[in-house]
Amino acid sequence: MKKITDERLILQNLQHIRITYIVQTIGILCILGYEFFQDGLEPMRENPLWLVFMLTTVVYAYLSMSVSVVHEKGETNPRKSFLISLIVLSLIVVVAAILTAMTPGFGWGNGAFIGGVLYVCGFIPCYYVYHLRKKQRAELDEDE
Structure with a gap:
């Protein structure tokens, strides 16, 4: 597979990844929400999707911190x-x-x-x- 060097294609690829992440997160939240309303909080938290959701949220938060620090003014x-x-x-x-x-x-x-x-x-x-x-x-x- 060839490495993409065109900046427009790289940006478009990143936007596709972002859209995919948003759709995935909405899907996980819908599944967890359905389980919450059907069975309650504890069974929802025992679902492996809860762990995936929490892990991706923590990773996203740490990645955002590194961008925020670089973007700081002063x-x-x-x-x-x-x-x-x-x-x-x-x-x-x-x-x-x-x-x-x-x-x-x-x-x-x-x-x-x-x-x-x-x-x-x-x-x-x-x-x-x-x-x-x-x-x-x-x-x-x-x-x-």
């Missing part, structure tokens, strides 16, 4: 924005942990567990964006 201090993100994340985690612990049927162990999971799930994207910003700043410094 000088962003990667370390400062990383520290601000960690502070905001920590506040959210503490509030979620306290609210979970105060919920009837849950204790401080559950709150700490939920807080830990939220912290890890929030720390990974924060660190990824920090790494991308640091890499972009190094490239800009190298070009000058």
Whole structure:
């Protein structure tokens, strides 16, 4: 198979892939929605399509982050924005942990567990964006 070198054809191919992804996502959501209304939340989440949907959503979010960082205007201090993100994340985690612990049927162990999971799930994207910003700043410094 020959590699496409014409930029118009590359753009058209990317648009076709985007349309295919949209149709696929709508199809998955329709199947999951039907299962949700028929059987409820738990059977819907046990469906392998749920895992595919979540995986593609996470991958899309990470790919969008890399594009967003490259598209940022102005000088962003990667370390400062990383520290601000960690502070905001920590506040959210503490509030979620306290609210979970105060919920009837849950204790401080559950709150700490939920807080830990939220912290890890929030720390990974924060660190990824920090790494991308640091890499972009190094490239800009190298070009000058």
